[in-house]
Amino acid sequence: xxxxxxxxxxxxxxxxxxxxxxxxxxxxxxxxxxxxxxxxxxxxxxxxxxxxxxxxxxxxxxxxxxxxxxxxxxxxxxxxxxxxxxxxxxxxxxxxxxxxxxxxxxxxxxxxxxxxxxxxxxxxxxxxxxxxxxxxxxxxxxxxxxxxxxxxxxxxxxxxxxxxxxxxxxxxxxxxxxxxxxxxxxxxxxxxxxxxxxxxxxxxxxxxxxxxxxxxxxxxxxxxxxxxxxxxxxxxxxxxxxxxxxxxxxxxxxxxxxxxxxxxxxxxxxxxxxxxxxxxxxxxxxxxxxxxxxxxxxxxxxxxxxxxxxxxxxxxxxxxxxxxxxxxxxxxxxxxxxxxxxxxxxxxxxxxxxxxxxxxxxxxxxxxxxxxxxxxxxxxxxxxxxxxxxxxxxxxxxxxxxxxxxxxxxxxxxxxxxxxxxxxxxxxxxxxxxxxxxxxxxxxxxxxxxxxxxxxxxxxxxxxxxxxxxxxx
Ligand SMILES: [Zn+2]
Numbered sequence: 001x002x003x004x005x006x007x008x009x010x011x012x013x014x015x016x017x018x019x020x021x022x023x024x025x026x027x028x029x030x031x032x033x034x035x036x037x038x039x040x041x042x043x044x045x046x047x048x049x050x051x052x053x054x055x056x057x058x059x060x061x062x063x064x065x066x067x068x069x070x071x072x073x074x075x076x077x078x079x080x081x082x083x084x085x086x087x088x089x090x091x092x093x094x095x096x097x098x099x100x101x102x103x104x105x106x107x108x109x110x111x112x113x114x115x116x117x118x119x120x121x122x123x124x125x126x127x128x129x130x131x132x133x134x135x136x137x138x139x140x141x142x143x144x145x146x147x148x149x150x151x152x153x154x155x156x157x158x159x160x161x162x163x164x165x166x167x168x169x170x171x172x173x174x175x176x177x178x179x180x181x182x183x184x185x186x187x188x189x190x191x192x193x194x195x196x197x198x199x200x201x202x203x204x205x206x207x208x209x210x211x212x213x214x215x216x217x218x219x220x221x222x223x224x225x226x227x228x229x230x231x232x233x234x235x236x237x238x239x240x241x242x243x244x245x246x247x248x249x250x251x252x253x254x255x256x257x258x259x260x261x262x263x264x265x266x267x268x269x270x271x272x273x274x275x276x277x278x279x280x281x282x283x284x285x286x287x288x289x290x291x292x293x294x295x296x297x298x299x300x301x302x303x304x305x306x307x308x309x310x311x312x313x314x315x316x317x318x319x320x321x322x323x324x325x326x327x328x329x330x331x332x333x334x335x336x337x338x339x340x341x342x343x344x345x346x347x348x349x350x351x352x353x354x355x356x357x358x359x360x361x362x363x364x365x366x367x368x369x370x371x372x373x374x375x376x377x378x379x380x381x382x383x384x385x386x387x388x389x390x391x392x393x394x395x396x397x398x399x400x401x402x403x404x405x406x407x408x409x410x411x412x413x414x415x416x417x418x419x420x421x422x423x424x425x426x427x428x429x430x431x432x433x434x435x436x437x438x439x440x441x442x443x444x445x446x447x448x449x450x451x452x453x454x455x456x457x458x459x460x461x462x463x464x465x466x467x468x469x470x471x472x473x
Contacts, residue, residue: 008063008364010232011309013240013263014161018366021262023231028066030230031057032222032260034239035071035117038098039083041285042105044303044314045269045276049236051300052266052308052367054111056234058410059363070225071114073099076121077214078178081201091201092121105286108296109303110412118221120212126220127212128205130254131190139253146193146208149174152185155249159185161263162241178214182241189213190250215246219259223251233260237267266308272315298323301413307370325377329414331469332380332387333404338462339397341390348386348396352403355379359407376407422468426457430466433459 008021023029033053036042042050057067074080075095084094099119106113120127131148134140139154152158159165164182173186180186194202194209202209222230228251235244244263251259268275271282289299302322306312358375362368383400386392392400408414422430433448449459456471 006063008060009366010262010264011366012261013265014260019262023065024229024261027064029060029068029232030226031060031067031069031232031234032218032226032230033069033071033114033233034218034235034243035073035114036098036102037074037077037079038095038102039077039079040098041101041287043276043283043285044271044289044299045236047105047109047286047299048269048303048308048312049234049266050106050111051109051303053234054412055304055308055369055410056232056264056367058112058412059367062406062410063364067115068226069114070116070118070222072218072221073102073117073119074214074217075099075119076201076211076217081198081211084201085199095119095121101287108286108290109300110297112412116225118225120217120221123217123221123224124203124205124212126224127216128191128207130216130220130223130250131207131212133254134190134250137253139249140190143174147176147189147210148191148207149187150190150246150249150253151187152249155253157252158249159245161248162245164241164245180242185242188215188242188246190216215243216250218243219247219250219254222247223255223259228255228257228259230260232262232264234264234266237265240265264308267311270311270313273313294319295323295326297326297413297415301326301411304369304411304413305373308367325373326413326415327470328377328380329404329408332383333401333414334417334467334469335384335387336392336397336401336404338460338467339387339392340394341387341392343393343396344386344389344391345396347382348392348400351379351382352400355403355407363410376404380404422457423455426452426455426468429455430459430468434466 006021006023009018010021011018031053033050036046053069057069060067073095076091080091080095084091087094131140134150135142135148140148140150142148162182164185174189175184175186176189176192190213191207192210192213194211198211202211222233233244233247248259270276271284274280274282276283286296286299290296298319299322302314302318303312305322355375355378359372362371362375383392404414429448429452433445433452436442436444436448452459452468453471458469458471460467460469
């Protein structure tokens with residue numbers, strides 16, 4: 001193992017403390033992130049996890065690591081079977097639809113794609129092999145109905161992630177469904193023998209006719225692509241038990257090796273101060289929010305701007321503030337293009353050093369993004385002052401532009417200029433003003449400018465031509 005200090009500290013759920021991050025292989029990170037169960041559109045609580053994982057990956061890449069990220073698609077479990085039966089569709093057709101919707105959603109949120117998205121139904125042989133290994137070494141047993149269960153009493157480390165106490169368990173009590181509460185910690189299903197409820201969803205394997213349990217899917221797919229021991233495993237706190245606890249039990253019992261070095265979990269999301277629930281009318285998929293005309297980058301900014309281990313309250317007011325923050329960054333990037341003054345070099349070098357040190361130190365400290373963002377916006381304010389005082393040359397302004405672009409490789413929130421389009425009526429007004437100016441019709445030109453201003457769009461005549469920006473919010 002390469003024991004090279006990285007300076008990055010991550011909170012490890014396994015030890016309940018921040019630890020120096022030391023990857024197994026120098027310069028490389030293997031990272032598994034539990035993906036969506038493709039039985040419905042993902043909701044913003046799911047996206048909080050995916051955005052956090054994206055931020056973590058981008059930060060590791062910013063620090064020079066090559067990250068291999070595996071995100072599975074759960075396309076076979078209790079929920080997908082029920083969903084497909086409700087719609088009378090073949091399972092694959094039903095899950096394909098929601099898998100595609102998921103990929104559209106992550107594109108909208110600028111989540112960088114994982115290296116690979118293995119689907120559970122494409123990995124049944126790997127799961128069968130793993131279950132066979134557990135049967136052979138005595139950690140699994142067949143029940144009367146031919147299902148195969150994991151015997152949690154056989155694994156001394158059971159409970160080490162979630163801190164449940166195995167002493168409270170009723171030996172041999174079994175749970176068949178994929179999801180259950182801590183109080184119901186019992187032997188769980190690795191392989192579910194076919195029942196009529198499964199309809200036409202089954203595999204004929206050496207283990208009999210049936211289908212895998214949910215937990216074995218992630219053990220099989222993560223170890224296939226990342227090895228028997230890998231660096232980081234992420235998910236939401238609700239995955240700690242039973243899902244991740246069971247993943248550890250299955251994988252470590254089968255291999256005799258530690259499964260994962262760093263477990264990282266993001267906290268829950270509330271909406272307008274309440275737990276998201278359909279009956280409370282505060283349950284939103286990403287699509288619901290986009291249909292309201294909300295900006296996906298503002299949603300992204302809002303989701304990543306609270307530290308991942310803090311409970312996060314999603315509000316529409318917060319979304320407005322997020323939009324304002326993004327506009328401040330985008331407006332500065334536009335202003336920098338037009339800088340044409342004389343640089344106060346001492347000041348600039350001090351500001352640049354400060355933001356790079358503070359942003360870096362904060363992110364290295366278990367992704368302390370609120371502190372990192374505060375230092376970035378201090379920098380933005382100071383650079384705006386320098387631009388006001390014409391104290392940046394064109395060349396130095398380009399360097400500042402680059403500095404901010406580097407930070408945005410981590411944040412992914414500044415829209416590319418072409419993406420930030422003006423409403424058509426504003427484009428018509430700008431054109432009208434141009435024509436009026438050419439015709440030296442100053443009255444019409446000024447009127448058009450005023451109308452634009454009323455829409456919150458400010459025009460600036462620069463040496464490079466006309467530029468526009470949104471009014472500061
Ligand atoms: Zn998983």
